Every structure is written in C-alpha cells, then in structure tokens.
Amino acid sequence: MSDLTIAGRAALIALVVALLALPWIASGYILSVSIICLYLAYMGQAWNLMLGFAGLLSIGHALFVGLGAYASGFLFTKWGVPPVIGVAAAVAIAMLMGAIIGYLGFRFAISGVYFALLTIAFSEFVRILLDHAKFLGGTEGLFLPVTQASRRGVDLLNLRGWTEMYYYVILVLAAGAFLLCRALLHGRIGYYWRAIRDNPEAAAAVGVDIFRFRMFAVLLSSGMAGVAGVFYAFYYNNLFPEQVLGIERSIEITLAPIVGGVGTLFGPIFGAFVLTPLGELLTDFISHLKGWGIIGKDVKVDGVKLMFWGFTVALIVLLKPTGLWPWVCQRLHLVKPPGQRGS
C-alpha cells in the first residue's frame, strides 16, 4: 500500500468496493463470468508463484486442480464428507503429487523446458489413469449430488447455496492468494525465490538451499491448486478427466499471468479480468456469426477460443513480454518509482 501513488490507492479502493458490491448490482450472467475471472486469478497466482517467483515452468497445473477436485468430490459423493474437511485431503494429495514431481525434477536436475515436460507427462498420466478409474466414474464422469434446495441459501460447510455464495468464496480465495503471495514475495523467501529464478548457481553461492526453496514453491503452488480443485468440484458439480485435467485447462491457467505479467503480483488478476470477458465476447460473437450464416454451425467455439488465446499470447510475447500490468501501472502512475518508496 505504501508503494502506491494516490491514483493507485484510489484504483485499489474502487476495485475492492466494486468486487464486494458486484452481486448486488450485476446480473446472474455477469456474476458467473466474474466467478471464472476470480477462479483464473486465483489459479494464476498459484501458477505465477512457481514460474514468476521461483522460475519453475509448469504446464500441468490442471493436474493439481484435478486431484483436489476428484479427492473432495469422491469423499463427498461416497461418504458425504463435507468439502470443509475434504479440502484437507485435496490439498494433501495435490501436494504429494507436487512433491513427487519436484523431487524428480530437482534431484535429477531437470530444469527449464524439461521440467515443464515433466509436469505435462504427469498430468496426462493421471488424466488417463482417471479415465480408467471406475470408482471415480471414469470417462462417464463423477457427479456431485445437487438438489433444488441445495441451490438456495448459504451452506458454507457443504459449499452449497446461491451463486452469490460461490462468488464470495472465490473472491476470498483470490484475495487471500494475492495477500499470501505478496507477503511471501516481500519476505526472505521471496528474495530467495527470485535469486534462484535469476541464477541458481549464484543463489547457492550466497547460501540458499535451492532444492529446499524450489520444493517449497512447488508444494505451496500445488496445495493452492488443490484448494481450487475443491471449488471447481462443488461449483460445477460434475467432473470429467478430459475436462478437468486436459492440457487445455493447464494452458488456460497460464494465460492470465502471461498476459498480465509473469512475476508481478497483480498481473494474474489483471490478466484474468482482461481475458475472461474477451473470451465471453468472442463466444457471443461466434454465435452471432453462426446465426447470420457467416460461419458453419458445426464450428466449435472451444477451437476458435484456443486459436484466439494462441494469438493473444503471441502478441503479448512479441509486444509486451513483461505483460500488460507493468505497462498499465506505469502509464497510469499507480505505483511509486523505487527511489521514492519508504525503504
């Protein structure tokens, strides 16, 4: 907060007020789009913690989300374990998977692109495994029981209730992730992560245990993704391996931080709030085009969206490789230059 200019503070306060008030002023449609925004902002934060802070590229983050979703979903459908308890199992299993990938990667010095390949490999491996796991529904899907009654009211223990409740839950998660990342980034660990990201050898030379701090980044990030999985399971109420763990999901998670600014704190949030509405507009536009007979009815919206995302990322990488957020920040003078800060 002390690093913000007056304009920056005003923008932040306006944003917080708008986010808190949204369910009272917005339509159901806007609210559900906002839920997706906040979900991607939260996941973007978790993913950015690994790449942006610690320099570890994951293209398999849907794996951790999927494990969390399936763990909590299964416990709920099978034994009626409420998600408030199921989240512990979700986080544990996601972190266990993170620990396995991290251990293999860091012990055998698999870094950079090869580490990313490792995350993809594990993600696909688990997806195929889930395809064949009959007790989890396999390709037929796992369905969480929903009744009309459970769509009303607020039951936080069972994550059942109005859409507004889901909105506030993901808002709290996104805000919490932001504050957590902010605290970590400005603390000792953040310095160590960024040192490892920029030069592991030099970091080791000043006494940083790179294995330990890389491992911590992976564990934290995968655990956060596990929590997101619980939200995903109880918001959508149906889980299909292809839909939850497909590589498209993993790529989708990377988009908001890449567009907003890898390594920045607010970039993932900004990116999510730019990209998601754009995607919605695109979907709208395509259905109009179909209605007017300009493009065939059999064109798949998802395919067009993927092309659009690809194009967007290419543009960002070419024009603003550090992301949109640092540029917006500078343009609108939201943050004080380093020389004028308190410390």
Place this chain on the structure above:
Amino acid sequence: MALLEVDSLSKSFRGLRAVADVSFAVPEKGIVALIGPNGAGKTTCFNMIAGAMRPDSGRVRLGGADITGLRADRVCGAGIGRTFQLVKPFQDLTVLENVTVGALHKHSTVAAAKVEAARFLELMELGDKRHMHAANLTLPDRKRLEVARALATAPKVLLLDEVMAGLRPTETDRMVAVLKRLRAEAGLTILLIEHVMRAVMALSDHVIVLHHGEKISEGTPEHVTKDPAVLECYLGEGAV
C-alpha cells in the same frame, strides 16, 4: 594453523588434468593470490573449494573442519563467500536486492538485511546505483556487485575471481584499499585469482602460481615475479 587448507586437490575433465595435486594454505587474515596463465586451473580450484564442483581427490579444510565436496550453499554456511569470474548477478533484481539476498544469510528480516546490504554497496561505490536493475550495470560495476554480494554473507574467507578486470588503475587502487581495510577491521581472509599485477603486488602477502594445473611456484610477490619458472610459463622458454 591456516584457516583454509587445500590438500593435494585434483580434477580432470575427460582425461584432461585441469588441477593436479595442488596444495596450499591461506592463513587467517592472510591475502593470498592465485595467479597463472589462462587455463592454469585457477577457477577450477575455486569451484572445488566453493562446492560448485567436486574434486576427484584431495581435501579442503576450513578452520580444521573438512568441507570437501559439500554443496555450495553449505560451503557458504561454513564461512566461504565467493564471486564468479563470469559474473552472475540476479538480473531482474535491483542492485540493492542482489546484495540483500546475500545479507539474508546472516539476517533473518529483509529490513535488517537491506540496511546491511546498503552498507556494502557504499563500500563498493555502488550506493547511487542501488535502485538500478543489475542487468543494466557495466561490467566493472557488476564485478563490484559480485564482491558486495559475497561480502554481505559475512564470510570468514572471501574468494575473489578476477574482480579487478576492467577497472581503471585508480579504481583498482581503491578496491585494493577497501579489501585491505576489511582485513584490518573485520579480520577478513582473502584468496584471489587476479591477472591485474598492480593489484596482486599491492594486496597479497603470498602468491601461488599455477601452470597446466600444477603449482609451479609460491612465495612473496617479489619472490615469484623473479622466479625463472614463473617467467618462463608467462613469457615462454628462452625469455629468461
């Protein structure tokens, strides 16, 4: 007893003997220079002492404790700070943040580490550049940054790998003065690789000469610069 002892250290790369049976000792508060032509094995020696490379054979002891083959971060923990010949700044961090990472080795809070880091930046004449990104520094400034970052870990022994390269003579003299002061005031022990003879002569009380991975001479600066074996390896046979 010597603070840092290197005992018949050897390292080969694919059959090529980079360092062969090298032994030397650095006394407490001593400043020892490691010199020799390019490819003599000086940096390999450093890397083995600092834990960046495992020696094939031989031992490294710090204050009597065996630190051979320890991981780089453990060696730092044992009390050895180092700089890299090919500088390795944390590119996207500011100059102050770079040194703060080093200072966090001894300070648990970022605020305290920053204060300490600022002190070493002043010492290395980088104070007014503390908010610049390390990527934007000139090479001599990056060398100074390497020294400041290593010093910030509060080492007992500082390994300096060609930090004077690219400095102007007056800057070299200032760096020499600072290092001497650190020895006098903080009791720092220094082992340095250096090609700038102006610095070697002014700074070191003992010089070790490596050639083709072997120690060919050692003694006071005056002694080694008159040693025929040393002159021969630098200037070629028949020069003396």
